[in-house]
């Protein structure tokens with residue numbers, strides 16, 4: 001018997017970022033689902049709880065930090081691990097991400113070798129900051 005795959009929800013409004021993260025994580029043997037905005041992410045979480053969310057902060061409409069606060073304020077979803085995707089140029093985003101309840105953050109552009117390592121670390125329980 002094999003253990004069920006961990007489910008990861010990738011939220012990003014940039015199609016290239018979304019595809020890159022999707023491909024890298026699928027190659028690392030995760031079940032990957034994707035959403036292009038916070039509203040879509042919420043309905044996906046309602047349908048099927050992910051184990052981890054890769055959360056872009058800058059999203060059209062509701063931003064990723066607001067969605068993170070809602071997820072972490074909800075008994076049903078607060079256990080979900082969340083890694084924020086922050087833009088390198090946006091100073092202070094990393095601290096804002098942790099303050100909003102994110103379990104860690106990754107600075108874009110995504111490093112395709114580091115991403116699976118960082119995701120595995122967070123799923124393993126220990127926090128980190130890149």
Ligand SMILES: [Mg+2]
Pocket residue numbers: 012013014056057058059
């Ligand atoms: Mg974005």
